[in-house]
Amino acid sequence: MFFLVRDPCGIVCIILTYLAVFYADYVIVKWVILQTMQNSLWGSFHMVMFNTVAFLAAMAHFRAMCSDPGTVPLPHSRMDFSDIHTDCNGGSEQEDWTVCTRCETYRPPRAHHCRICKRCIRRMDHHCPWINNCVGEKNQKYFLQFLVYVALLVLYAIALVMASWMEECPDCPIDIAVKQSRILHTVLVLVESLLFGLFVAAMLIDQLQAIFGDETAVEQAQELGPYRPHKPRMALLTEVCGRTHPLLWLLPCDTSTSRKSYQNDSGALLTHEV
Ligand SMILES: [Zn+2]
Ligand SMILES: [Zn+2]
Numbered sequence: 001m002f003f004l005v006r007d008p009c010g011i012v013c014i015i016l017t018y019l020a021v022f023y024a025d026y027v028i029v030k031w032v033i034l035q036t037m038q039n040s041l042w043g044s045f046h047m048v049m050f051n052t053v054a055f056l057a058a059m060a061h062f063r064a065m066c067s068d069p070g071t072v073p074l075p076h077s078r079m080d081f082s083d084i085h086t087d088c089n090g091g092s093e094q095e096d097w098t099v100c101t102r103c104e105t106y107r108p109p110r111a112h113h114c115r116i117c118k119r120c121i122r123r124m125d126h127h128c129p130w131i132n133n134c135v136g137e138k139n140q141k142y143f144l145q146f147l148v149y150v151a152l153l154v155l156y157a158i159a160l161v162m163a164s165w166m167e168e169c170p171d172c173p174i175d176i177a178v179k180q181s182r183i184l185h186t187v188l189v190l191v192e193s194l195l196f197g198l199f200v201a202a203m204l205i206d207q208l209q210a211i212f213g214d215e216t217a218v219e220q221a222q223e224l225g226p227y228r229p230h231k232p233r234m235a236l237l238t239e240v241c242g243r244t245h246p247l248l249w250l251l252p253c254d255t256s257t258s259r260k261s262y263q264n265d266s267g268a269l270l271t272h273e274v
Contacts, residue, residue, distance in 0.1 A: 003068045003133070007116050010132030014065060017130055018058070020192060021150075024157055025054045027189040031182045036164045036172055050156055057149035060252035061131060064143045069136030070122030072100075072107045112218045125207075125216040140207075141241045145252050147204045154197040161186045161193075211236050 028050055037043030096109035100120045103113065112124040114134050123137040135143045164186065173179065210216055212233050241249040 003066050005117050005132050005134075007129070007132060010116070010129045013129040014061075014132045017061065020196065021054060021058060021153075024153065024189050024192060025051065027185045028157055028160055031185045032160050032164045035178075035182055036167070036169045046160060050153075050160070053149055053153050053156060056250075056252060057146060057153055060142050060145035060149055063252050064131040064135075064139050064146055065133050067133075067139040067142060069117075069124070069134040069140075070111075070138040071117070072103065072105060072111050072120040072122060074103060074119075075105050078104065110216070110219070112216075123216060124218050125210060126218065140211075141249065142252055144204075144207055144240070145250065147200050147207065148250070150196060150200045151204060154193045154200065157189060157193045158197075161190050211240055 029047060033043050033047050033050070037046065097106050098109075098111075099105070100107050100111075100113050102118070103120050105120070107120045108122060110123045111120045113120045114124060114127050116127045117134050121134045121136040123140075125135040125140060127134045128143065131139075131143060131146070133139065164182075206217070210220070213220075214228055214231060214236055237246075237249075
């Protein structure tokens with residue numbers, strides 16, 4: 001299913017994200033690899049590797065942006081909640097299912113309402129404008145992959161720029177204008193890499209803390225406390241990335257086969273046991 005949140009701020013952010021990745025790729029290929037490693041096999045190697053990581057980052061971003069993060073289906077007809085005294089953020093007296101007064105539906109445990117998506121999202125972590133989508137149960141894996149690939153891309157870009165600055169280059173063009181352009185572009189890409197690197201590292205630490213602490217950012221903000229039984233770290237990662245071989249967790253495609261789903265095709269409210 002193709003999923004797109006209509007939020008102008010989010011759409012600007014995703015355009016900026018793609019522009020930043022394309023610019024870094026352009027500078028590394030045109031001004032670093034093709035200028036300083038043109039006649040070496042390392043040039044071809046870095047060209048393939050850097051573009052592969054950039055492609056994987058773009059794929060992971062696309063999947064995180066266009067996947068359903070785990071929206072709770074809306075009921076077909078209006079529901080009567082007159083006998084339930086609860087609000088959108090509160091808990092119901094019946095088990096762990098709660099009621100969202102904005103969606104006017106019941107929602108499973110750990111689902112929260114997102115004001116930007118205007119829907120309740122299962123195990124919502126936060127709404128991320130950089131993917132113009134919520135980070136929730138079904139797309140957190142792609143969000144994590146995006147962070148990991150951008151971190152790799154940043155480190156790779158910094159290493160290639162540094163190497164191009166430090167090594168004497170017999171093949172480099174001696175034209176002063178070309179040399180100046182190369183320095184300008186590489187400085188810009190270095191600044192961009194440092195900014196993105198710091199941002200992505202902070203997000204990655206945040207995400208791993210949330211996964212290993214078994215508490216989403218929304219739950220941390222609400223100070224609900226860790227109320228679930230303790231689980232091993234591998235089990236918590238498996239919940240997010242799927243029950244496949246850990247190496248497959250790095251692929252930005254749907255590799256999980258046994259994830260629990262509460263949504264049926266008709267979009268009707270389901271009362272699965274949880
Ligand atoms: Zn809701
Ligand atoms: Zn959202």
